Amino acid sequence: MATETLTAERILAATEDVLRLYGPAKATVVDVARALGVSHGSVYRHFRTKAALREAVTKRWLDRTTAELSRIVADGSRSAEDRLALWNVALFTAKRKKAGADPQLFATYEVLLRENSGVVDEHITELVGQLVRIVQDGVDAGDFTPVEGDVEATARAVFDATIRFHDPVYAAEWSKPGIEAEMDALLALLVNGLKRRP
Amino acid sequence: MATETLTAERILAATEDVLRLYGPAKATVVDVARALGVSHGSVYRHFRTKAALREAVTKRWLDRTTAELSRIVADGSRSAEDRLALWNVALFTAKRKKAGADPQLFATYEVLLRENSGVVDEHITELVGQLVRIVQDGVDAGDFTPVEGDVEATARAVFDATIRFHDPVYAAEWSKPGIEAEMDALLALLVNGLKRRP
DNA sequence: CAGCTGACAGATTTCAATATCTGTCAGCTG
DNA sequence: CAGCTGACAGATATTGAAATCTGTCAGCTG
Structure with a gap:
């Protein structure tokens, strides 16, 4: 499948969704990665920390x-x-x-x-x-x-x-x-x- | 010993001391009672709750x-x-x-x-x-x-x-x-x- | 070889067992 | 018998072991 490339923008959108769903206390970087269908290591390529x-x-x-x-x-x-x-x-x-x-x-x-x-x-x-x-x-x-x-x-x-x-x-x-x-x-x-x- | 009677005022003074020493997170009613040399039940006689x-x-x-x-x-x-x-x-x-x-x-x-x-x-x-x-x-x-x-x-x-x-x-x-x-x-x-x- | 993966170390969180505390009250005591 | 005690039930806090998470990086892959 022609999955779009992982951009900072896509990560931000996914993070906003995850935060809305779980809130800041429960949302994890792994959740964000899962939502994007990538490993959490990839998220850290675009953002140095949570x-x-x-x-x-x-x-x-x-x-x-x-x-x-x-x-x-x-x-x-x-x-x-x-x-x-x-x-x-x-x-x-x-x-x-x-x-x-x-x-x-x-x-x-x-x-x-x-x-x-x-x-x-x-x-x-x-x-x-x-x-x-x-x-x-x-x-x-x-x-x-x-x-x-x-x-x-x-x-x-x-x-x-x-x-x-x-x-x-x-x-x-x-x-x-x-x-x-x-x-x-x-x-x-x-x-x-x-x-x-x- | 002619220990003074337990008054609300004496309890308040002792509580202030205990709070100053331990802070609100650690101070207990038992601490207050101990400071006064009485059982904590006696404190509850003067104040209904902590x-x-x-x-x-x-x-x-x-x-x-x-x-x-x-x-x-x-x-x-x-x-x-x-x-x-x-x-x-x-x-x-x-x-x-x-x-x-x-x-x-x-x-x-x-x-x-x-x-x-x-x-x-x-x-x-x-x-x-x-x-x-x-x-x-x-x-x-x-x-x-x-x-x-x-x-x-x-x-x-x-x-x-x-x-x-x-x-x-x-x-x-x-x-x-x-x-x-x-x-x-x-x-x-x-x-x-x-x-x-x- | 740029970008991604997944295993890893250390930090943080969760969870359940244990300990302590709050508030009550029957009965003791001076 | 007024005032105090201390044992008690239920609520809350503490603790330590296990689980999860963060952030890194060597190596895989398209």
Whole structure:
């Protein structure tokens, strides 16, 4: 049979399937190899360790969210104020959806968190970077005043302030009734804090 | 020998010692009884379960912080703005100190968190209550405007926004250099958001 | 000879037997 | 007889042996 050649991409797809099926605690490299019909030695030809494989899958999964959010960042038709709120709501919605619809991959993400994986750091850096762009736009438009004149620190502060709505640690609270209202109150407070005083 | 009678207070003190020595994972009710020179059945006469004992010890430990903070709340010689910042810094400092100086009792506190103990809820309710008083004072003095006119929700939003600086989950980050600057930026943003616009 | 296999060493996990702990209570004791 | 003890049942934790997994690599194969 003309079995396709083994590529990193095929391995990632198979690993995602295996993780979805067994979860990060039970999924093994042997399972992934079995799903692909190869020996596990072949998988190690493409990924040096199991951790690297796990990280590559999670990175892909996280990048899907970042790509979605970048559209809000780039939306020139809206004010920075609107985009800031939209972006935060979209991030919250995306994370909550991931936690609910993809619990096993979400659990994998939590494993990386505990491992202090660079993938998570990069994800956070990327998200804060997006916030920096929105805040900078607001400053340029004369709508926002950054804290201590430091746009980077201000974006970081906004990200930290909303941590309850994007850190997986709090995933259990995301389905609590009233959580949206709590987020709205917090966002209103933050936007107010950013606004330039006339 | 005129051994003192066994009181709840003596049991609590002994339990605190035992917890400090062995930590929540290893400390047993038998250890506590041994420290007191009684049988473990006697301990159960005063506390219905081991969890109740653990909670009572932790409650006492948490209440020491709340008492300290209440002095800042009640300090009429300072503006609400100042007290808000002072209170948050004091809470952060107290938590960080507890994590560093009392790691075993801090670990016990984390156990209660995982157990969804009512003691933690009460602690949080009390803290938010203190914030409500500060925010209300600010509103009364004409310095603050509450979000959507709701002082309670506003205080809660401030508490949520600073969660990184008081939730034990983040204890590992509390000794990171630059953390104080990050907190200052966030507090500046929040205070600015609270301020009434002229 | 590039890519894959499968046997292997060491690390990690599983599992079941054993030990310890929690919570109860009948009865002892001062 | 109020307060304490210690034996007990069931729940939980520990332990060590066996099983499985990770990561390597010499050699096979198309």
